[in-house]
Amino acid sequence: MAERSVADAIRDAAERLAATSDTARLDAEVLMAHVLGTDRSALLLRHMREAAPAAFASLVERRAVCEPVAYITGRQEFFGLPFIVGADVLIPRGDSETLVEAALAARPRARSVLDCGTGSGALLLAVLANLPEAHGVGIDVSAGALATASANARALGLEGRAAMVCADWHLPGWDESLGGPFDLVLANPPYVEDHAVLDTSVHAFEPAGALFSGPEGLDDYRVLVPQLPRLLAPGGLALVEIGHRQADAVCAIGTACGLSPQLHHDLARRARVIAFS
Ligand code: GLN
Numbered sequence: 001m002a003e004r005s006v007a008d009a010i011r012d013a014a015e016r017l018a019a020t021s022d023t024a025r026l027d028a029e030v031l032m033a034h035v036l037g038t039d040r041s042a043l044l045l046r047h048m049r050e051a052a053p054a055a056f057a058s059l060v061e062r063r064a065v066c067e068p069v070a071y072i073t074g075r076q077e078f079f080g081l082p083f084i085v086g087a088d089v090l091i092p093r094g095d096s097e098t099l100v101e102a103a104l105a106a107r108p109r110a111r112s113v114l115d116c117g118t119g120s121g122a123l124l125l126a127v128l129a130n131l132p133e134a135h136g137v138g139i140d141v142s143a144g145a146l147a148t149a150s151a152n153a154r155a156l157g158l159e160g161r162a163a164m165v166c167a168d169w170h171l172p173g174w175d176e177s178l179g180g181p182f183d184l185v186l187a188n189p190p191y192v193e194d195h196a197v198l199d200t201s202v203h204a205f206e207p208a209g210a211l212f213s214g215p216e217g218l219d220d221y222r223v224l225v226p227q228l229p230r231l232l233a234p235g236g237l238a239l240v241e242i243g244h245r246q247a248d249a250v251c252a253i254g255t256a257c258g259l260s261p262q263l264h265h266d267l268a269r270r271a272r273v274i275a276f277s
Pocket residue numbers: 090093188189190191192202210211212
């Protein structure tokens with residue numbers, strides 16, 4: 001079989017993906033880099049080995065039916081760190097970096113961190129990577145998520161400071177053996193309205209249990225936020241990610257149980273995180 005140039009194959013794949021992806025060219029480059037075991041910048045200097053066209057084509061077909069690039073490659077960068085991701089966990093979003101930044105800025109000397117609904121472990125591990133004296137616990141109800149979070153803790157060399165534990169904030173006594181209270185409590189709980197219309201790439205591929213939370217997307221906040229006063233050490237801070245129209249409702253849940261809310265905005269200037277103290 002004649003060798004095609006990598007550039008030609010990327011161009012064809014970008015055309016194939018244009019119908020279903022807003023980032024067709026970028027997706028094609030990331031998938032090609034993945035199949036060749038290289039990075040995007042080195043791509044155009046390379047030529048495909050004979051086996052690569054079929055492998056590349058099968059990745060492009062997965063993307064063409066809206067599977068997220070991060071699940072296809074099994075990787076997603078978050079806060080400058082490489083994370084392993086798979087279908088058991090939500091893909092870490094750039095918007096959630098707002099929460100990590102707010103945590104590090106507000107409590108640079110925090111020693112203990114709890115991450116509620118840790119998923120891939122992205123929030124907890126990004127915080128711990130930047131707080132060398134701190135240790136933390138990530139909890140989740142999903143065994144698959146905990147396996148991914150543990151793999152990320154090991155891959156980042158943080159397994160000695162990060163424990164990943166199965167727990168459910170709906171159950172009495174769920175936090176009794178976690179070693180709290182904590183200087184920082186982080187949470188990106190499910191907060192999407194049950195009947196929200198999501199992109200196919202989210203709806204068909206990301207775990208529903210990490211996304212949906214009742215008719216207004218508020219069910220998990222209603223259970224978790226009232227428990228924050230118990231989970232927080234004196235002077236501690238909780239940072240909760242919210243959907244962009246949920247700020248008033250979630251602030252109200254917090255003030256009703258004696259917490260003081262402060263809003264943080266994402267790069268698109270939408271309210272994205274509430275800090276409760
Ligand atoms: N931000 C996610 C989305 O884009 C939702 C994350 C969540 O529910 N925690 O759908």
